Amino acid sequence: MKQLFLLSKISKKAVVVTFCFLLFPSTLLSAKATNSQLSEEKISQGDVTLLAQATPATNTTDKKDEANAKDDKKLISHILQFNRSPIVGNSLRLRGQYAESRLGFTRPRNWKLDQGTIQAEIRFQHSPALYANRSNLTVLVNGRSVGSTPLNRKQSQIGKLLVNIPPSFLQDYNQITMVAQQNDSQECTDPTSPDLWTEILPDSKITFKYQNQPTSTLLNFNRYPYPIFDELGLENNKIVFIQPSQVEQSWLTSAARFQAALGRFADFRPLETGMATNMAAVKDSDRVIILGTPTEQPTLSQLKDLPLKISGDRILDNSQNPIPEDRGVLILTQTKKDGGAPILIVTGNSAKGVAKAAQFLSQADLRKMGTGQVVFVDKVQETTTPAARQWSRYLPEANSFLLSDLKINNGNKPFKDVTVSGSGAPPIEIDFRALPDDRFVRGSSMNLIYSYGPQINPRTSAVQVFLDGNFIGGARLTDDQGETRRTLKVDLPANLVTPSSKLQVFFRMNAKEAFNKERCIQPPGEQLTGRVHADTSFNLKRETSVQLPNLELMRFGYPFVAPQDLSATTVVMPQNPSENDILTLLEVSERLGRLSQSDGMKLEVHTRESLPESIRKKNNLVAIGTLSKFPIPEALKSQGFNLSQAFNRSSAAGAVQTPQDQQGMIKQVVSPWNSQRVVLALAASTDSGLEKVRQVLNQDPWFSQLKEDTVLISSNEPNPKPYDPDAYQLAFFKDAQSSSRVEDTTPLSKASRLIQDNWLLLPIGVVGLSLVLYGIVQQYLKRLSGGSGSK
The missing domain is CATH 2.60.120.260 (Galactose-binding domain-like)
Incomplete structure (x- = not known):
């Protein structure tokens, strides 16, 4: 937002x-x-x-x-x-x-x-x-x-x-x-x-x-994503998809990939997505997306002044010949000849062509090649899937790295030396985001390399390091002549480093001369300077270990954006998805796009009937729908709180009926087919409940509150305002009986973690082990005494 x-x-x-x-x-x-x-x-x-x-x-x-x-x-x-x-x-x-x-x-x-x-x-x-x-x-x-x-x-x-x-x-x-x-x-x-x-x-x-101003002169793919998305806009960008006559699996996948790529463009900017059955419902302030073949989108034949001709259900090229079925077509136009709403057409004469056109818009290197009002996509090279722990906005995979290796703060550019000045200098902030599945152990450190200028007061000046507001180290600035490239080793507490952590380096600098009110002599402060050098180094002690299910990790996209091209995530839809189901699909795709960065996009969408067994076992799944047609009912049969069926709720404590259930539910469970994967259920008894789920996915203030393994979403207003922070109420549950730990650790580390997680059992274990050893010793002494008596 x-x-x-x-x-x-x-x-x-x-x-x-x-x-x-x-x-x-x-x-x-x-x-x-x-x-x-x-x-x-x-x-x-x-x-x-x-x-x-x-x-x-x-x-x-x-x-x-x-x-x-x-x-x-x-x-x-x-x-x-x-x-x-x-x-x-x-x-x-x-x-x-x-x-x-x-x-x-x-x-x-x-x-x-x-x-x-x-x-x-x-x-x-x-x-x-x-x-x-x-x-x-x-x-x-x-x-x-x-x-x-x-x-x-x-x-x-x-x-x-x-x-x-x-x-x-x-x-x-x-x-x-x-x-x-x-x-x-x-x-x-x-x-x-x-x-x-x-x-x-x-x-x-x-x-x-x-x-x-009219957008007719700006309808050029060398400006994309403008005019469909304006990163300079002060108002929300409103995207409207024209609903196809028939929703196929291929259309769902192309739409989801397009929306995820648009989410990456949007980043922190708000984006509103809706659907319309025809162009009559479109406003001039909307940005229109027509995705699909001419058969799926009859609206295409009704548009005037298109640069390409559409005859029946076929798109013709400039020679009036049908475009090959494996060729994608992209067109920029508008609803009115002298202005109106801009329209992006993602089409082709087959589903394969539409998929190519949508994939072209999701790959940065390919997208740069576009120009003009029409683009034909003949070939789309499949991108290489990045490593599961290769996240550009987070700490590097290597445990030893330099501050210049962090490209989080500086728009994907290497971190450079930063200098601050003045007696009230602001902190130098460094995003220090751990990967969501990182588990830090003791021994991590930061080797801060810094310099400061002359004219400081050594008695009252210092450099201090904070991690998320917690003081973790510091040193006095001891030389009033200034020093160059001093080194300060700071321990990084294992329990403080999180996926949203931020390091702050403060230079508390006071001038050597104090304020003299009688003579009105003010200490010069502008010459006081402090610098953090880019070759500051880090040495981390960490391992891969995370407990699932955990909706708190969903704030960072984990595990669905690992790898970052979304190749390990599949969305499962009802056989005949409603408009609300499709909007929820677009919303979760946009959210996953915002939370990931990669060269390609490999998100897939299936219906329950078309979901291959291999993908069911291999991937993380996102299931969308109301309970009457929920595509993965197995996700709602796990132990703990569940919407067992429409207007019925059950848990270990009992079962109830709720005839007026308008709540939405977000629930994460361990996959029944793979204990290292999860299923995310976006469900409700009614469409109004599913709309509440969609709004939570859309609005950062609510999405950032997710935690535990189950969230119930409710509202006391019939039509709550989406930007009202009190519009929805979230109730959290942590009662999943089935859990799984995804880890890559040594046996010693596993034993250490087991003791830390179950330290209350340690005294019982010590007493039990003592009794066992006592019994062994007694048996040994009896044998010795028996052997001596026989002699």
């Missing part, structure tokens, strides 16, 4: 707070666009409003004013609210004599922005101790000032800074910066004073008013 990017530039004089927006569907406004070129200040009881324009006013004619007035009626409004970011929370506080915070936002490709159509409203409060003549709040966009106001409110009254942002200032990726210069005295200010603060309130916002 996080729709925007992080910015990590470090201020020389103060701590820079960096965060990202969370974007939700836009709020439409009816207010008329502001085109004022004036710069004025209005002061009222509770507000300070500043209308500022960074560029000088220009003379306009009456005709231009009339044209602008007409354009204003066509403008669409979008509000980007600060409170969508969890880091902002209730407020964003700027502390210190000089402080700034930055927010990143994008400019969608199809937005046409005119002068006076972008406005930022910054609402703030500040400390009553600030001295107004020497304190101010300034707003910058991409480093260029767009407005400023003095911090002169009494008794912390709320102020409002309203600024116009010229469209010429914007790029694809942008940042808005709020800078607070704060002083509490006319002569001398202590930079460490707690009275130096300004809060940016969460109801601050940026309002855009725009016109949609």
Whole structure:
């Protein structure tokens, strides 16, 4: 759901707070666009409003004013609210004599922005101790000032800074910066004073008013995934599949692979997926996917102005000959000649051709070859399946590696030396994600290589290392002349390293000279620097060992995304899947795509009748459907809590009937056909319950809560809002009687783990072993005494 990017530039004089927006569907406004070129200040009881324009006013004619007035009626409004970011929370506080915070936002490709159509409203409060003549709040966009106001409110009254942002200032990726210069005295200010603060309130916002540009000039596969998916979009990308006349297994597999690849494009950005029976139900804001042969998709013959002709159930090439059945066809078009919704057609004259076209879009190396409005796919080379433990976003498979080998933080690029500066320098953060099946043992360590500059105070300066907020090591910075490439060995606690771990290296640097208020001498802080070197090394002690079933590991995709091309996962559908079944398939495919990274896509979909015995035994299975036609009923017959049949529930404690069961269930069990594999059941008694399962898979805040082995999903509202954090209630169960451990360890390690897992039995074992040894000794003594008597 996080729709925007992080910015990590470090201020020389103060701590820079960096965060990202969370974007939700836009709020439409009816207010008329502001085109004022004036710069004025209005002061009222509770507000300070500043209308500022960074560029000088220009003379306009009456005709231009009339044209602008007409354009204003066509403008669409979008509000980007600060409170969508969890880091902002209730407020964003700027502390210190000089402080700034930055927010990143994008400019969608199809937005046409005119002068006076972008406005930022910054609402703030500040400390009553600030001295107004020497304190101010300034707003910058991409480093260029767009407005400023003095911090002169009494008794912390709320102020409002309203600024116009010229469209010429914007790029694809942008940042808005709020800078607070704060002083509490006319002569001398202590930079460490707690009275130096300004809060940016969460109801601050940026309002855009725009016109949609036609996408006809952008219908080119060299831009793919645009216009089907816009990574610069501020609104949710809405994907609509046209439902085929008949749902075959081949169509399900191609649709699932396409959606998983789209999930990889989306990454953290929100994506809404729906289905329509025909083009009449499609809106101009949708992105339409028509996947299947002309026989499966009669809608193809109804589309006008296609670059290829469709005759009956055959696609013809430019020579009016039928395209070979093993050739895939990709077409970009739109619902209207002068605009409308973009359409992606993934087709061919056979299921094999459709599969080739869908696979082309899922393989990065092939996809780069596309250009123009039409692409014919003749050959798709099968990609090599990566190793099961080769995950690009996690720690390397090797136990010894360098920090430069981690490509998690830097967009799949090697980690480079990182330098921070200032007395309040922010931490250097390193994603340290263990593989989900890693089990760490004692002895793992980090050999931190760091440097720091001169002019520090050795008595109060240090470097510290934290793992997920837990202090794990540190050292004093002992030389006021600075040191280069110092080494610090830090032990990595085995019980703290998880698949979501983060290392933080703090440089706590204080200047050698202290603040002198009498002479107003402030310690220089910008020259204080600390650096972490990329050849910092790690030596891990770990083994492969994990207990299944465990839905908590599902947050990271395990075991379904091992290997990362999804070749070990198969989705099983009812024989005649409903629209809700298909949408759930697309949702789980998208989620698995978001959680994996590879060159290819080998996810397969089968119905119960077409599922081969070899795949049933070899792969992890995902079963989807309501209980009346659930494709793998064996998954719901395991011990523990189960929906035994429609509107019936059972567990070890008893059985009940629930005639009004509207809940959904996510359950993971050990596969009945392979103890090293699992079956994930996405089930419900009704379609409304299965819809709740789909929403949990779609929304990060709910999906990240998964744990135990069974989840029941309910809602007290008939039509809950998908973005409401309280819309659904999750109940967790851990009562699976059958479990399995997937491991690759030594016998000694197995014995050690067995003792650790069952330490309460250790005293009983010691007593039992002592009794056995005592009996053996007694028998031996009796034999000795018997032998002596006979002599």
